[in-house]
Amino acid sequence: MKIPVSKPYLTQQCLDFAQDALSSRAISGLFGEYVEKFEEHFAKWVGSRYAVSCSSGTTALHLSLIAAGIKKDDEILVADLTNMATFFAVHYIGAQPIPVDINDRTYTIDLNDLQKKIKPSIKAIVIVHLFGQPVNVTDVRNIVGPKVKIIEDCAEAHGSKINNIYVGNLGDFGAFSFFGNKNLTCGEGGIVTTNCYESYEKMKNLRSLAFSKTGNKFHHESIGFNYRLSNLHCAIAFSQTLQANSLISKRISICQNYDHLLQNLEDIIIPISTQNSTNTYWMYHIRLAAPISKLRDKIMQLLANEGIETRSGFIPYSLQNKLHKLKPESIGCTNSKKCAYSTFYLPTFLEISEIEQEYISNTLQNIIKSVKKEAINGAI
Numbered sequence: 001m002k003i004p005v006s007k008p009y010l011t012q013q014c015l016d017f018a019q020d021a022l023s024s025r026a027i028s029g030l031f032g033e034y035v036e037k038f039e040e041h042f043a044k045w046v047g048s049r050y051a052v053s054c055s056s057g058t059t060a061l062h063l064s065l066i067a068a069g070i071k072k073d074d075e076i077l078v079a080d081l082t083n084m085a086t087f088f089a090v091h092y093i094g095a096q097p098i099p100v101d102i103n104d105r106t107y108t109i110d111l112n113d114l115q116k117k118i119k120p121s122i123k124a125i126v127i128v129h130l131f132g133q134p135v136n137v138t139d140v141r142n143i144v145g146p147k148v149k150i151i152e153d154c155a156e157a158h159g160s161k162i163n164n165i166y167v168g169n170l171g172d173f174g175a176f177s178f179f180g181n182k183n184l185t186c187g188e189g190g191i192v193t194t195n196c197y198e199s200y201e202k203m204k205n206l207r208s209l210a211f212s213k214t215g216n217k218f219h220h221e222s223i224g225f226n227y228r229l230s231n232l233h234c235a236i237a238f239s240q241t242l243q244a245n246s247l248i249s250k251r252i253s254i255c256q257n258y259d260h261l262l263q264n265l266e267d268i269i270i271p272i273s274t275q276n277s278t279n280t281y282w283m284y285h286i287r288l289a290a291p292i293s294k295l296r297d298k299i300m301q302l303l304a305n306e307g308i309e310t311r312s313g314f315i316p317y318s319l320q321n322k323l324h325k326l327k328p329e330s331i332g333c334t335n336s337k338k339c340a341y342s343t344f345y346l347p348t349f350l351e352i353s354e355i356e357q358e359y360i361s362n363t364l365q366n367i368i369k370s371v372k373k374e375a376i377n378g379a380i
């Protein structure tokens, strides 16, 4: 058996819409209706007033931060454990990210550490709904106060909800990715949701080279970006949005099946879902506990030998020595550091079969059993 770690799921409708864009030669954003259709439907699905499509989750974050009014040297709080794209977007502006620790059971921002790090100079916070577990943004708002802009990194959390409100509609901006391994995908792509009309207009303008909206379009209004998403990509993203609820409930049931299959396995720690939230999981993450917490790479290799592809977890910003000069003792972030080298994820994709899931959990249990024995005997 050979099981990949992820695989995009495209229905016939996706292929039909893409074919339609191709046959009508509406491949860029110049012609065709899919850009607007995608944006309209995505905003409606999330429950926000506006949505602006763009080339990736990273550029969605960049556009959000600019629309939030973030400038060079502004101090921004950012959840420490994430895809580094979250931090890169802050660095593109020349702003100063300050990492905030995570809770080691939910993997989302730790409210105690947030309380310690909030100060009057903070202009914005980027929270990350990591691995599909939504952050309770009301709690965050209560700590940071009304003036701090809240940007939700929703790249891994399409469809996640708190008290029945979708992520992307909880803070000031929601930045989503449509990369090939995300909950919804069109290969490469992104979208920003907001309820602020001014920000919406600004992001739409900046995304497409900041052409002038009045008079001669080539008198540009400012320095723009080409962060456009093509009509061809939007055709696929639109179909995925129309089918979002069924795609996401399938992902949830796959991950709940893993929960069930692995429930008796000691030595692994599985992220918990908080009350009143809908966790959409993204990928099924596992953290190894002592005495095998340092044996992740070996376990991943042994799984690969049995045809099971896995991926290691993120390394937090606090441990990225090449990206910042923050002093280790001033950063803290002990929980995210603890996760850095002991987490990985199992194959999580919509076409995985129950038999494959059973094979994966049985193989994992056997490998952990033998590796643990060796670890206890001091052999490794």
Ligand SMILES: *Cc1c(COP(=O)(O)O)cnc(C)c1O
Pocket: 056, 057, 058, 059, 082, 083, 085, 086, 128, 153, 155, 156, 177, 178, 179, 189, 190
């Ligand atoms: C994937 C991801 C991004 C970046 O999205 P791209 O579309 O790859 O640019 C940002 N943040 C998180 C949490 C992600 O998982």
